[in-house]
Amino acid sequence: xxxxxxxxxxxxxxxxxxxxxxxxxxxxxxxxxxxxxxxxxxxxxxxxxxxxxxxxxxxxxxxxxxxxxxxxxxxxxxxxxxxxxxxxxxxxxxxxxxxxxxxxxxxxxxxxxxxxxxxxxxxxxxxxxxxxxxxxxxxxxxxxxxxxxxxxxxxxxxxxxxxxxxxxxxxxxxxxxxxxxxxxxxxxxxxxxxxxxxxxxxxxxxxxxxxxxxxxxxxxxxxxxxxxxxxxxxxxxxxxxxxxxxxxxxxxxxxxxxxxxxxxxxxxxxxxxxxxxxxxxxxxxxxxxxxxxxxxxxxxxxxxxxxxxxxxxxxxxxxxxxxxxxxxxxxxxxxxxxxxxxxxxxxxxxxxxxxxxxxxxxxxxxxxxxxxxxxxxxxxxxxxxxxxxxxxxxxxxxxxxxxxxxxxxxxxxxxxxxxxxxxxxxxxxxxx
Amino acid sequence: xxxxxxxxxxxxxxxxxxxxxxxxxxxxxxxxxxxxxxxxxxxxxxxxxxxxxxxxxxxxxxxxxxxxxxxxxxxxxxxxxxxxxxxxxxxxxxxxxxxxxxxxxxxxxxxxxxxxxxxxxxxxxxxxxxxxxxxxxxxxxxxxxxxxxxxxxxxxxxxxxxxxxxxxxxxxxxxxxxxxxxxxxxxxxxxxxxxxxxxxxxxxxxxxxxxxxxxxxxxxxxxxxxxxxxxxxxxxxxxxxxxxxxxxxxxxxxxxxxxxxxxxxxxxxxxxxxxxxxxxxxxxxxxxxxxxxxxxxxxxxxxxxxxxxxxxxxxxxxxxxxxxxxxxxxxxxxxxxxxxxxxxxxxxxxxxxxxxxxxxxxxxxxxxxxxxxxxxxxxxxxxxxxxxxxxxxxxxxxxxxxxxxxxxxxxxxxxxxxxxxxxxxxxxxxxxxxxxxxxxxxxxxxxxxxxxxxxxxxxxxxxxxxxxx
Numbered sequence: 001x002x003x004x005x006x007x008x009x010x011x012x013x014x015x016x017x018x019x020x021x022x023x024x025x026x027x028x029x030x031x032x033x034x035x036x037x038x039x040x041x042x043x044x045x046x047x048x049x050x051x052x053x054x055x056x057x058x059x060x061x062x063x064x065x066x067x068x069x070x071x072x073x074x075x076x077x078x079x080x081x082x083x084x085x086x087x088x089x090x091x092x093x094x095x096x097x098x099x100x101x102x103x104x105x106x107x108x109x110x111x112x113x114x115x116x117x118x119x120x121x122x123x124x125x126x127x128x129x130x131x132x133x134x135x136x137x138x139x140x141x142x143x144x145x146x147x148x149x150x151x152x153x154x155x156x157x158x159x160x161x162x163x164x165x166x167x168x169x170x171x172x173x174x175x176x177x178x179x180x181x182x183x184x185x186x187x188x189x190x191x192x193x194x195x196x197x198x199x200x201x202x203x204x205x206x207x208x209x210x211x212x213x214x215x216x217x218x219x220x221x222x223x224x225x226x227x228x229x230x231x232x233x234x235x236x237x238x239x240x241x242x243x244x245x246x247x248x249x250x251x252x253x254x255x256x257x258x259x260x261x262x263x264x265x266x267x268x269x270x271x272x273x274x275x276x277x278x279x280x281x282x283x284x285x286x287x288x289x290x291x292x293x294x295x296x297x298x299x300x301x302x303x304x305x306x307x308x309x310x311x312x313x314x315x316x317x318x319x320x321x322x323x324x325x326x327x328x329x330x331x332x333x334x335x336x337x338x339x340x341x342x343x344x345x346x347x348x349x350x351x352x353x354x355x356x357x358x359x360x361x362x363x364x365x366x367x368x369x370x371x372x373x374x375x376x377x378x379x380x381x382x383x384x385x386x387x388x389x390x391x392x393x394x395x396x397x398x399x400x401x402x403x404x405x406x407x408x409x410x411x412x413x414x415x416x417x418x419x420x421x422x423x424x425x426x427x428x429x430x431x432x
Numbered sequence: 433x434x435x436x437x438x439x440x441x442x443x444x445x446x447x448x449x450x451x452x453x454x455x456x457x458x459x460x461x462x463x464x465x466x467x468x469x470x471x472x473x474x475x476x477x478x479x480x481x482x483x484x485x486x487x488x489x490x491x492x493x494x495x496x497x498x499x500x501x502x503x504x505x506x507x508x509x510x511x512x513x514x515x516x517x518x519x520x521x522x523x524x525x526x527x528x529x530x531x532x533x534x535x536x537x538x539x540x541x542x543x544x545x546x547x548x549x550x551x552x553x554x555x556x557x558x559x560x561x562x563x564x565x566x567x568x569x570x571x572x573x574x575x576x577x578x579x580x581x582x583x584x585x586x587x588x589x590x591x592x593x594x595x596x597x598x599x600x601x602x603x604x605x606x607x608x609x610x611x612x613x614x615x616x617x618x619x620x621x622x623x624x625x626x627x628x629x630x631x632x633x634x635x636x637x638x639x640x641x642x643x644x645x646x647x648x649x650x651x652x653x654x655x656x657x658x659x660x661x662x663x664x665x666x667x668x669x670x671x672x673x674x675x676x677x678x679x680x681x682x683x684x685x686x687x688x689x690x691x692x693x694x695x696x697x698x699x700x701x702x703x704x705x706x707x708x709x710x711x712x713x714x715x716x717x718x719x720x721x722x723x724x725x726x727x728x729x730x731x732x733x734x735x736x737x738x739x740x741x742x743x744x745x746x747x748x749x750x751x752x753x754x755x756x757x758x759x760x761x762x763x764x765x766x767x768x769x770x771x772x773x774x775x776x777x778x779x780x781x782x783x784x785x786x787x788x789x790x791x792x793x794x795x796x797x798x799x800x801x802x803x804x805x806x807x808x809x810x811x812x813x814x815x816x817x818x819x820x821x822x823x824x825x826x827x828x829x830x831x832x833x834x835x836x837x838x839x840x841x842x843x844x845x846x847x848x849x850x851x852x853x854x855x856x857x858x859x860x861x862x863x864x865x866x867x868x869x870x871x872x873x874x875x876x877x878x879x880x881x882x883x884x885x886x887x888x889x890x891x892x893x894x895x896x897x898x899x900x901x
Contacts, residue, residue: 066732067534070438124756167440178791181736185743193754204755206688206747250533261666265690272678273685277757414440421436 001236006404014393014400021390024383028376034354037347038376040105041339042384044096046391048195049335051089051142052216053223053395057082058149059184060220065177070415071247071422074240077410078227080156081402082220083149085395090142093195097138100131108134109201109346114353121202129198137194141187148180156410163412170414188213196335200342203281207266212338214259215331218300221251222328225320227399232317236408239420242315246424249314256304256327263297284341288371291379292337299330332388333380340377439889443882444538446720448890451874454721458866458873459621461716466863469715477855484849487842488563496566498842504835505825509843510560512817513850516700517557518599518672519693519813522665523701524550525606528613529661537880540872541726544617545712546705547610548865552857553704554603556850561595563846591674598671602664609657615640616650616871669697676820683763683824686751692744696813699737699783702730703809708858710803712867721868724797731796734809738787741816745784763824771836772823775815782812 029039057079064072072079099105109115109122110129116122122129152173159169189209197208205211225248231237270278285293307313307323314320375381380388410416449457466474491498501508524547531539562571574596576586586593619640622633640646673693676684706727713722752764768776786808795801827834861867878884 067536068441071535121756125754128754170440182739182743185739186746189743189747202756204751206686206744206751207691208687209747210688210691254533257663261670262691265670266687269674269677269685269687269689273680275680275685277755415438417436418438 001238002407002409004231004236004400004403004408006400010400011397014397017389017393018397019390021387021393024386024390028383028387033347033351035106035347035350036104037106037343038383040096040099040107041343042376042387043092044107044195044343045332045335045339046388047089047092047096048339049216049219049332050085050391050395051093052212053220054082054085054089054149055145055184055188056213056216056220057224058086058145058152058180059188060217061152062148062177062180062184065174066181070418071244073410073413073415073419074237074422075224075228075244076156076413077403077406077408078224078231078399079220080149080153081399082224084153084402085398086142086146086149088394088398090138090146093138093142097131097135100134106347106350107343108198109349110198112350115349125201129194129201134194137191141191144183144187148176148183152176152180156413157406159413160407160411167412167414169412196338199339199346200281201346203278203342205266205270205278205281207262211259211262211266212335214255214262215334218252218255218259219328219331221248221255222324222331224248225252225324226328227396229317229321231408239409241422243422243424244419245317245320246311246314247422249308249320252324252327253304253308253314256300256308259331260297260301260305263301284345285337289337289341289378292333292340296330296334296337299326299333303327303330336380336384344371344374344377437879437885439885439887441880441885442723442725443884443886443889444541444723444725444880445873445877446723446882448883449720449877449881451877454874454877455620455624455870457718458721458868458870459617459624461862462621462864462866463624467715470859470863473855474859477852477859480848480852481856482852483845484852487845487849488559490842491563491846492566492568494842496564498840500837500840500843502835502837504828504833505822505837507821507825508837509818509839509847510564512814512821513847514557514560515672515817515821516814517553517560517850517854518668519697519700519817520704520810521550521553521557521602521606521701522669522694522697523705524548525602525609525661525665526698526701527705528609529658529665532658533662536729537876538726538729540869540876541722542705542709542730542868543872544610544613544865544869545709545862545867546701547606547613548861548867549704549708549858550606550701551603551610552854552861553701554599554606555857556854558599558603559850559853560846561592591671591678594671595675598664598668602668605657605660605664609654609661612650612653612657613869613872614865616642617866617869620870621866666694669693681763681824681828682752682757682759683767684820686748688744688747692741695737695740695744696783696816699734699741700809700813702733702737703806703813706730706734706802706806707810710799710806712862716862716867718868721873727799727802728793728796731790731802731805734805735787735790738783738809742784745780759829763827766827767819767823770823770827772819772826775819775823779812779815779819782808783816786812 025039025042028042029036032038061076061079061083064076096105096107100108100111103111106112108129110125111131111134116126127133155169155173155176159173163169192209192212196212197204225245228237228240228245228248232240267282270282282293303326304323307319307326313323371378376384413419445454447453499508499510501510524543527539527543527546531543562568565571573581574586574593576588576593615637618633618637619642622630622637625633670690670693673689677686677689679685709722709730710727713719749764749768752760755761786805789795789801789805822837826837882888883890
């Protein structure tokens, strides 16, 4: 079956999960503190995470097209569909932007004019960290991403019908893909500084953008594996075989290690130099969020490293489903630990100011001591899981919708035959 | 590798070669007397090597005082050259290991020469920490072993010691990898040779006969070495970057250093491969094996890594401002606008701006532009290390100890001397071993030879004709 139909039974299940997500968000809002910190951090966390996966899918397509990769041709429609989630992703971020202007939330320390007035460090950054740049940055950068996603999808789909023997579409696609790479390199850094790094508004790290990029990349690959195996289970993508899965498994393995490399580089250099302005970031996480801090490494490095090391595990559907779920959840967890501690700190200070007449200096006290356990901050709770499932269902709803609009097989792609006959060489594997 | 190859791919072996012709073309340069160009180049290189020997002797006899280092600027040209050479020593193993993983078949045309270059570059790099010790005969102090000096142990907390391990491991594995690939090719050379020459190549090829068992062990060893090399390629320059980034010197202590150094190393490594291959393919008439498609692919790698390095430069600048940290802001303002502004300009224009010319296909496929650009990048990457090292040290926390550094003739002589060492070794290599991996090129003939693939493939037509007769 080359044509995916978005059947009503899929639709209903996804709508069910989206309802669950909304319900969880609603409950979170209701039981939250007066600034609704848990609600807003959950919202930002999932919006950034899934928008980032859509961006990474586009980046993968652009990189593979530029590198003349052929093996992925049979699955490229999935990444095209992922990349089109950038449109709803932008809408999700617009809500955060509205919150910055309307002060619905206290996600960002720098968005609070009263705080900035007292804080020389924030004043120094205020020409970058301000509502106008946050808005413009998001609109322009995600807008450009959407333009590329839309254009590359359009060329790819048009090739199915109007493909020429000279592969005109493909040659144009190469130009768009190559042009996207430097844009992606510069813009993803600029936007992640605003969206996530500025949650810890005082703290900075030059590696941060590449670190989060690697996290998005691994999540995108893990979700791709899950989507492929689901579609195969439904009788689609019959030409996608263990060979393609094997290559995706290699990516999952290699980039899990790459992510760890970046994690280690960032942590080790800060730990070693021991500059207080920098170590505070990790100190806070290690002391007050040990489960997040150590769990991050166990889920995202140790698990994929040992499971994916062998060749044969990358070719088994069951194992791949298992490890993809683990790693996907792991990088969602990674973003959770990037956002929650900083936002909680900001909120606690703001709450202390709100109640200043009751007992001033409460915030100063709390920062010195171990923080209390708080569900939804110290570890993700059931509400966070439900919210994540809701966002995931929303993501897949958009993806399936887009998948159903075009053939699953890019019929006139010049590399189609390579992908159909793809075979991974396994060295030292005699007898097969 | 799939046997089906898209016709959109350009063939990587041109001229409708047969297996025998491949052997003939690649091995025969080792069997002829060297041409005039080689002899002239060799004389120049050995002369430069003599300069090196003299300058090392001078340094050891007179002492490190013959360099212009001072209390403020403890690292100058020496460590700049060290990092520059280590960076160049990245392309070989990257091509052998990482491009192998990514199934980039064009690697077969250049991997042998690139690996050789890697080994020679790492040898050049290794000279500098040793002569920087001043008392070269105490060089073995860097090894941790129970000793009678106290016992006085090396400082395990120091990234400089990690460097010793990282680089010696990298050198060992690269050498093994390179030599393993050479074994079947040495056997090919042997099979065509007579007399003493035959005996020498028989020894070098470990008596290789090409038996199935030999190939099986060869494959197994190659796989193990490829697996080891992949993390090693990343680790070497990562640890070199730690030499700087673990410190608390503004401009050095920044978290992006590890991956950014690795990208820069790949960048400079490919530039040096281009410099060498553009000449080698011409002199040895290997244009049908190192084709314009190969050169174009390498120029693309240069464009990508140059731009990655550009992202890192701008990230550093931006975060220095963003940090709100006075010293960090000063360090970067000083880099761009301080007394060494010219080196920053040199770095930016050679590494980030000039490679952008490769957005045009015509430029990517121009031999002249490629060669000029490869020299630009080599210069730019040298400037990058100079910018990081000398300009940062020249203006430290204490304005009273600020200084300005220029090299003495000894330091310049040492740098030119290592170029002599490098090219002497490369020229010997180009005379004695096949500079393109014969066995590997043969392995891709049917999936990348122009008679089998590409828009003008004619192999199937020939087969049809043969059937008809």
